Amino acid sequence: MDLLALADFNLVARHGGFGRAARATGRPKATLSRRVAELEAGLGLRLLERGARVLKLTEEGRALYERTGALLTEIDETAAALASGGARPRGRLRVSAPLLFAQxxxxxxxxxxxxxxxxxxLEVTTEDRPVDMVEEGYDLVIRVNPDPDENLVGRIFLRDRLAVVASPALVRAAGAAAVPAVVRTTSVQAAWRVMEQPEIAIDPVLRLSSLVMVRDAVRAGVGAGCLPVSLVSRDLAAGTLVSWGDVAGPEIALWALYPSRRLLSARVSAFLDYLKAAFPKGTPDELAAYLAG
Known part of the structure; x- marks a missing residue:
């Protein structure tokens, strides 16, 4: 595939027509038209529908533009950075982050x-669902304990753990009796497994969609809650909440992920470095201190 012809196609697609692309760049309109026609002939596909006054991308043209536009932009940025002797971050950076970390x-x-x-x-959106980074145009996603994906690479920048916490006024039930609990709306647990202690049977008296809301309800004494330590660290230190024990199970790991087949742009590298500088140790206490600062 001719990369110069592909770049001209992206130019025309981005500006919405040959005339607009020519005026914006100073390139001859005839040259752009010829290069796009050569690309179509080489691929054996029609990429543009050429009307009398309107130019539209075909389905194949839109797919090619969406998949190659970001790559060509990154190549241009890399070349410009090398030519200028440095990689100064610039341009649009789209990040997807989970709800609790975003809040x-x-x-x-x-x-x-x-x-x-x-x-x-920088543009940040909140998504707890798995996103398709390439299809949805994200440069980087932050996820909690993501499933392995051969198309993504990344690094852990924060670790946390869960603990069962409650107001000091809430009496922990003896034996197998269930304790009143505040849980997420998606929770189906009947008990919490606490390290080196018997399970805590729970009676969900309140279901809330956000862990921030769960914490606030636990503070009010409605029931116990299973929450990240970083979210309740200050309450535990002040004695307004008490811990009934750490929850048994895998740790909470926050990953910063990006497509493995995409060049790592200067802006993505800068964001990764900024996360590392914000949380050099990546511990729950460090996150709690950051939130309190």
């Missing part, structure tokens, strides 16, 4: 990153 930490992180890298246009 508690992402606003502060995003603001600090924007101040440090004013030429990057």
């Amino acid at each position: 508690t930490a992402m606003g502060k992180l995003a603001a600090g990153f924007a101040l440090r890298y004013p030429e990057v246009r």
Whole structure:
């Protein structure tokens, strides 16, 4: 495939027509038209529907544009960085983050990153569902204990653990009696497994969709809750909540992931480095201190 012809096709697709692309770049309209026609002939596909006044991408053309536009932009940025002797982050950076991390930490992180890298246009969306990074146009996603994916690479930047916590006024039931509990709306657990202790049977008296809401309800004394330590660290230190024990099971690991087949752009590298600088140890206490700061 001719990369120059592919670049011209992306140029025309981005500007919505040969004339607009020619005016924006100073390239001859006839040259752009010829290069796109050569690309179509080489692929054996029609990429553009050429009407009298309107130009539209075909289904194949849209798929090619969506899959190659970001790659060509990254190649251009890399070449420009090498030519200038440095990799100054710039351009759009789309990040997807899980709800709890977005609610508690992402606003502060995003603001600090924007101040440090004013030429990057950071866009953060909140998604707890798995996203298709390539199809949905994300540069980086933050996920909790993600399933293995051969198309993604990344690193752990934070670790946390779960603990059962409650108001000091809430009496823990003796024996097998269930304790009142505040749980997530998606929870189906009948008991919490606490390390080196008997299971805690629970009676869900309140179901809430957000862990922040669960914490606030536990603070109010409605029932016990199973929460990340980083979210209740200050309450435990102040004695407004008490711990009934750490939950048995795998640790909570927050990963920053990006497509393995995509060049790592300067803006993605800068964001990864910023996460590492914000949480150099990656511990629950460090996250709690960051949230309190």
